[in-house]
Amino acid sequence: MENMNMESTGQFLTFVLDEEVYALDIRQVREVLDLTTITKVPRMPDFMRGVINLRGGVVPVVDLRLKFGLPATEKTVDTCIIIIESILDGDATLIGALADSVQEVMDLDQDQIKAPPKIGTRLKTEFIRGMGKKNDRFIIILDIDKVFTSYELSQVLDKDGVGDCFEDQGQRA
Amino acid sequence: MDAHKETFREEAYELLAELERSLLELEDNPDDMEQVGRVFRAMHTIKGSGAMFGFEDIASFTHNVETVFDQVRSGKIPVTRELVNLTLSARDHIKDLLDASATGNTVDKANASHIISSLNRLLTGVDEADASAEMQDIQLPSKTQATYRVQFKPHPELFMNGTNPLLLLNELRDLGECTVTAHTENIPVLEDLNPEALYIFWDVVLTTDKGMNAIKDVFIFVEDDADIIIDVLMEEDLYGGMDQPQPRLGEILVQHGAISDQALAKALSSQMRIGEILIKEKVTTRTAVAAALSEQSQIKKRIEQRSESTQTSSVRVPAEKLDQLVDLVGELVTVQARLSQKAAKQGDPDLVAIAEDVESLTGGLRDNAMSIRMLQIGTTFASFKRLVRDLSNELGKNIELTTAGGETELDKTVIDQLKDPLVHIIRNAVDHGIETPKERREAGKEEAGTIHLSAEHSGAHVLVRIKDDGKGLDPVVIRRKAVEKGIIPSDAELDENGIQNLLFAPGFSTAEKITDVSGRGVGMDVVKRSIESLRGSIDLSSVKGDGTTITLKLPLTLAIIDGLLVQIGEGYFVLPLSSVEECVELTGEQHKSRKNGNILNIRGDIVPYVRLRDEYDIQENTPDLEHVVIMETYGKRVGFVVDRVIGGHQTVIKNMGSTFKDARDISGATILGDGTVALIIDVNKIVDLR
Numbered sequence: 001m002e003n004m005n006m007e008s009t010g011q012f013l014t015f016v017l018d019e020e021v022y023a024l025d026i027r028q029v030r031e032v033l034d035l036t037t038i039t040k041v042p043r044m045p046d047f048m049r050g051v052i053n054l055r056g057g058v059v060p061v062v063d064l065r066l067k068f069g070l071p072a073t074e075k076t077v078d079t080c081i082i083i084i085e086s087i088l089d090g091d092a093t094l095i096g097a098l099a100d101s102v103q104e105v106m107d108l109d110q111d112q113i114k115a116p117p118k119i120g121t122r123l124k125t126e127f128i129r130g131m132g133k134k135n136d137r138f139i140i141i142l143d144i145d146k147v148f149t150s151y152e153l154s155q156v157l158d159k160d161g162v163g164d165c166f167e168d169q170g171q172r173a
Numbered sequence: 174m175d176a177h178k179e180t181f182r183e184e185a186y187e188l189l190a191e192l193e194r195s196l197l198e199l200e201d202n203p204d205d206m207e208q209v210g211r212v213f214r215a216m217h218t219i220k221g222s223g224a225m226f227g228f229e230d231i232a233s234f235t236h237n238v239e240t241v242f243d244q245v246r247s248g249k250i251p252v253t254r255e256l257v258n259l260t261l262s263a264r265d266h267i268k269d270l271l272d273a274s275a276t277g278n279t280v281d282k283a284n285a286s287h288i289i290s291s292l293n294r295l296l297t298g299v300d301e302a303d304a305s306a307e308m309q310d311i312q313l314p315s316k317t318q319a320t321y322r323v324q325f326k327p328h329p330e331l332f333m334n335g336t337n338p339l340l341l342l343n344e345l346r347d348l349g350e351c352t353v354t355a356h357t358e359n360i361p362v363l364e365d366l367n368p369e370a371l372y373i374f375w376d377v378v379l380t381t382d383k384g385m386n387a388i389k390d391v392f393i394f395v396e397d398d399a400d401i402i403i404d405v406l407m408e409e410d411l412y413g414g415m416d417q418p419q420p421r422l423g424e425i426l427v428q429h430g431a432i433s434d435q436a437l438a439k440a441l442s443s444q445m446r447i448g449e450i451l452i453k454e455k456v457t458t459r460t461a462v463a464a465a466l467s468e469q470s471q472i473k474k475r476i477e478q479r480s481e482s483t484q485t486s487s488v489r490v491p492a493e494k495l496d497q498l499v500d501l502v503g504e505l506v507t508v509q510a511r512l513s514q515k516a517a518k519q520g521d522p523d524l525v526a527i528a529e530d531v532e533s534l535t536g537g538l539r540d541n542a543m544s545i546r547m548l549q550i551g552t553t554f555a556s557f558k559r560l561v562r563d564l565s566n567e568l569g570k571n572i573e574l575t576t577a578g579g580e581t582e583l584d585k586t587v588i589d590q591l592k593d594p595l596v597h598i599i600r601n602a603v604d605h606g607i608e609t610p611k612e613r614r615e616a617g618k619e620e621a622g623t624i625h626l627s628a629e630h631s632g633a634h635v636l637v638r639i640k641d642d643g644k645g646l647d648p649v650v651i652r653r654k655a656v657e658k659g660i661i662p663s664d665a666e667l668d669e670n671g672i673q674n675l676l677f678a679p680g681f682s683t684a685e686k687i688t689d690v691s692g693r694g695v696g697m698d699v700v701k702r703s704i705e706s707l708r709g710s711i712d713l714s715s716v717k718g719d720g721t722t723i724t725l726k727l728p729l730t731l732a733i734i735d736g737l738l739v740q741i742g743e744g745y746f747v748l749p750l751s752s753v754e755e756c757v758e759l760t761g762e763q764h765k766s767r768k769n770g771n772i773l774n775i776r777g778d779i780v781p782y783v784r785l786r787d788e789y790d791i792q793e794n795t796p797d798l799e800h801v802v803i804m805e806t807y808g809k810r811v812g813f814v815v816d817r818v819i820g821g822h823q824t825v826i827k828n829m830g831s832t833f834k835d836a837r838d839i840s841g842a843t844i845l846g847d848g849t850v851a852l853i854i855d856v857n858k859i860v861d862l863r
Contacts (some may be wrong), residue, residue, distance in 0.1 A: 039744060039850040041829075041836055043271055051829065051842055051850050054503040058827040058842040088831055095832065104189035 010107050015099040018070045023141045030083040032102050061096035073098045086148050095148055108132045181226045185271055188215045192264050197558045203252035213242040231270045237289045238263045263288050270566040292849055326374035327399035344391045349381030354464035376464040425465040435493040444660035450776045476578045495546050502542040503825040505846050509535040511844035548588050550628045551579025554802055557599055564603045571621040572607050579629035583635050587727055594700040598639050598723055606643030606721055637725040646715040648672045673713050677701040739815040742791040745851035747824050752805045756818050759799045771814055784813030806860045
């Protein structure tokens with residue numbers, strides 16, 4: 001729960017990856033773009049989809065689905081790139097994340113956020129800041145800095161985790 | 174107040190650098206009173222502004238040095254090596270004091286008192302009262318320069334009393350900048366010529382700060398044998414302004430009495446150049462005009478020099494602001510490319526005209542912004558004089574550092590990052606390259622070794638050469654060392670170049686014994702890496718016994734390069750145009766017919782090639798006809814196969830950030846006119862990676 005100590009506005013941007021709802025602290029989100037041409041950079045792992053031109057700047061784009069071990073993002077009308085301000089190697093860096101769709105900005109009070117479950121999630125718990133609950137749905141609040149810093153895909157996946165354990169976990173919480 | 178202190182510190186560092194230069198200059202030419210004056214002025218300024226901004230320790234310490242140099246100025250103390258050494262260490266102490274004032278560290282007081290007492294020893298013997306009297310003088314220096322016209326018309330019988338007018342003219346030349354015009358129009362035809370008579374007379378334009386009397390003194394013995402007219406043409410107070418307008422040729426001629434006012438007015442109404450008109454009108458002679466012209470040009474030069482000295486007053490701008498400016502200009506170049514592309518597509522002539530205007534303006538702005546960031550490499554060179562001097566003293570060697578091309582300009586970032594590698598190379602040259610005086614004598618060379626630093630432009634690159642006339646590299650020794658250290662197998666076959674390049678291998682050091690100066694084995698490989706990080710390259714050539722030359726090839730700027738835009742599959746890539754040699758075609762059969770390795774035959778030369786498609790694992794639609802871009806990497810020709818060569822492209826380099834630090838052969842990205850991102854390929858790294 002250390003992560004929750006930092007002051008939160010209580011506002012989160014929710015987005016969907018493979019029908020699962022994830023959330024990011026709104027303060028880290030710079031903007032949301034429609035999918036544009038992504039230039040592939042050779043010799044990089046698959047989840048590094050490449051770079052885009054963001055008003056004259058070059059910004060890397062990560063396919064979060066590939067990063068989380070899901071099938072690659074398919075291009076649809078809803079597909080978008082969330083530009084995130086992240087701290088990499090001590091420097092504030094802009095990184096784009098591909099998402100199937102972006103949903104809404106929602107308010108979550110502190111008491112609506114629970115500690116991540118020790119087991120039962122698809123992701124390693126260190127990448128999860130907490131679990132939010134809204135209208136009986138569970139939302140995984142990501143610690144995006146840690147997701148981006150961990151270079152290898154294998155580190156993100158929790159080998160023991162199984163996706164469908166979610167509900168039990170939620171009911172207990 | 175802190176801002177003032179910061180300004181003082183910056184200025185003081187500059188003054189100290191100048192001080193060092195002057196002192197080293199003085200060591201070579203102890204009689205150069207101008208340098209003595211410079212040292213004195215630098216010290217005086219540091220003392221004065223130091224006291225003003227509360228750096229009392231600096232002010233009081235500097236005062237001692239200033240006092241000594243005051244005596245040197247008045248000729249009471251000679252310039253000796255000891256004096257220069259002492260002043261140099263005093264300069265270092267002032268620098269320590271400055272550093273300490275920024276960091277809050279303490280400074281070795283004993284060192285200061287040692288320097289002061291040594292300086293005072295030099296002062297003993299000079300009368301104290303006399304010294305203070307001299308100080309009065311310095312407060313009111315006579316700095317008025319004036320330009321004089323001296324019309325020196327000796328009587329024909331001047332030779333009779335044994336006077337040589339040329340000596341007089343030489344004496345005038347010693348007084349200052351001087352232009353002499355000889356009038357020969359009075360020389361009669363040969364049969365009328367009296368060989369013992371003097372027919373020539375002179376007009377001299379002299380700029381001096383010595384005053385009218387000094388000029389009169391020159392002619393003191395010929396006053397009765399010549400007509401001498403001395404006029405002040407222009408007086409300039411070095412501290413004040415100057416309002417005399419630039420004189421016109423006609424006016425000068427009238428003043429000379431060569432023409433009348435009326436003749437001038439008449440000539441002026443005509444359209445030809447006044448000098449030609451006057452000659453044509455026969456109101457004056459060609460030499461008279463020549464004299465007036467030279468007078469005009471000297472006065473013009475003085476005026477230009479003066480306006481230069483006022484105009485070069487510079488503005489201090491923090492480096493980050495310049496970086497921002499260059500970033501913005503880079504964006505503008507990108508946007509402008511988009512505009513041009515869009516305009517060309519729409520075909521609206523008005524829009525095209527606007528786009529072209531924007532293009533030329535952007536180009537101008539880009540060049541200007543880049544040139545602001547350009548610095549002369551000379552300051553960096555100058556700082557090595559001290560390094561070489563100190564190192565060679567330490568090692569008991571006699572080494573002179575000569576420099577050339579100090580005015581060559583390079584991007585500030587390049588210069589900043591060039592300094593450490595250069596220090597390393599020069600240390601190496603001093604330590605390993607140049608032999609001791611004894612060894613040099615035995616080898617039949619002059620005792621004093623030379624290290625020559627030079628810089629010159631070569632296309633979009635600057636070549637910096639460090640050349641020494643030392644013992645050079647011994648290929649046998651290098652080979653043996655490399656085998657000993659396991660860098661190459663003992664049976665490796667290497668040509669001379671290959672052996673010399675072993676020096677750049679990590680962990681290689683040829684010094685027989687490790688010295689303080691160099692040779693800890695972390696040597697040339699670090700140098701090589703830092704040069705490469707500047708997109709530069711390093712080359713070494715050496716002849717055993719004759720010396721070593723290291724050539725650094727550096728880009729003019731890091732922000733924008735000339736690139737060659739190519740396409741592979743869907744992706745665009747940029748190759749650095751400076752190393753592109755030529756482009757040739759590669760047919761599918763040609764490629765398939767090669768069973769072993771990718772080799773091209775370019776006009777009889779064997780050129781290996783790399784297929785970037787294979788390298789980058791790009792599979793989509795291979796064209797029938799591919800293109801090979803032949804590039805120079807590490808002095809060898811290598812071909813890179815691409816789908817299509819699009820053409821030259823002004824490439825604004827965008828950093829890809831730490832996310833792509835593992836993509837080592839991609840040195841950056843750039844944005845094309847239509848907004849797509851193209852990747853910049855570092856071809857040397859591709860060769861390295863293979």
